[in-house]
Amino acid sequence: MWSKKCILGVIVSLMFIFQxxxxxxxxxxxxxxxxxxxxxxxxxxxxxxxxxxGYFSTIEEIEKNIDKVKELKGFISIGSVDGDVExxxxxxxxxxxxxxxxxxxKNQQEVESxxxxxxxxxxxxxxxxxxxxxxxxxxxxxxxxxxxxxxxxQKKNELIVQQEVEIKGLSADVKALVDENLEHQQIxxxxxxxxxxxxxxxxxxxxxxxxxxxxxxGWFSAPTVIENTLNKDYFIQIDVRTTTxxxxxxxxxxxxxxxxxxxxxxxxxxxxLFVLQIKNPEEFWAVSKFLVxxxx
Numbered sequence: 001m002w003s004k005k006c007i008l009g010v011i012v013s014l015m016f017i018f019q020x021x022x023x024x025x026x027x028x029x030x031x032x033x034x035x036x037x038x039x040x041x042x043x044x045x046x047x048x049x050x051x052x053x054g055y056f057s058t059i060e061e062i063e064k065n066i067d068k069v070k071e072l073k074g075f076i077s078i079g080s081v082d083g084d085v086e087x088x089x090x091x092x093x094x095x096x097x098x099x100x101x102x103x104x105x106k107n108q109q110e111v112e113s114x115x116x117x118x119x120x121x122x123x124x125x126x127x128x129x130x131x132x133x134x135x136x137x138x139x140x141x142x143x144x145x146x147x148x149x150x151x152x153x154q155k156k157n158e159l160i161v162q163q164e165v166e167i168k169g170l171s172a173d174v175k176a177l178v179d180e181n182l183e184h185q186q187i188x189x190x191x192x193x194x195x196x197x198x199x200x201x202x203x204x205x206x207x208x209x210x211x212x213x214x215x216x217x218g219w220f221s222a223p224t225v226i227e228n229t230l231n232k233d234y235f236i237q238i239d240v241r242t243t244t245x246x247x248x249x250x251x252x253x254x255x256x257x258x259x260x261x262x263x264x265x266x267x268x269x270x271x272x273l274f275v276l277q278i279k280n281p282e283e284f285w286a287v288s289k290f291l292v293x294x295x296x
Contacts, residue, residue: 200236264277
């Protein structure tokens with residue numbers, strides 16, 4: 001394979017040969033004619049050198065562009081394999097692909113332009129024609145590779161979009177399950193609270209009668225609780241699991257609701273005031289969740 005220096009060397013050698021031919025004819029040519037011939041050869045040599053330098057400059061640029069394409073393609077390939085490269089967004093990929101395609105198209109234009117120049121040149125160089133053919137083939141191959149890579153990435157992007165949709169669907173399902181579970185927990189908590197909720201009230205007969213809690217069948221009959229008209233708003237709500245002692249702040253107290261006698265004690269404190277002590281909450285509240293105490 002010929003290098004740039006080899007080709008320029010051949011051109012220079014040819015120039016010397018031409019010059020030798022003209023010098024051999026110097027007896028037949030005048031000094032002025034000989035000078036013109038030599039100047040013409042020198043101009044031709046300079047023109048050919050510039051032409052060859054231009055060819056190689058363009059070829060070097062094409063080769064650099066192909067190397068750049070390989071580098072960009074490698075970067076995109078790494079990103080597509082890893083699945084996520086920092087900074088490698090969809091817009092970045094589109095820009096990279098666009099840049100690569102532009103480079104390859106420019107390369108192809110440069111190759112065609114060089115071919116045209118070579119075909120019109122008075123100095124045919126088969127080595128350059130061979131180089132251009134190889135560059136053109138490699139350029140086309142790179143373009144096919146990048147198109148294939150673009151198609152693969154498009155497929156992966158479509159798959160990613162599909163997976164994102166599925167993930168959103170799963171997230172919605174999970175949220176629905178969480179909300180449903182939370183609702184169930186709230187229902188259970190509410191049921192648990194209701195199960196362990198009780199109400200109590202204490203007051204004089206007059207007060208409790210006014211609230212339609214107690215009534216008396218006759219002057220000598222004991223007051224009874226009016227079960228179907230109890231107003232919870234007048235009662236004090238408690239949690240039977242934590243409330244086991246209720247003070248009535250009175251030295252006289254009578255329980256008017258029904259409760260197992262073995263489940264509680266009603267006795268006075270140090271101040272002589274009655275206090276209810278619940279020994280067995282489950283048994284105490286088994287018959288009624290309402291406690292009505294009449295005091296004086």
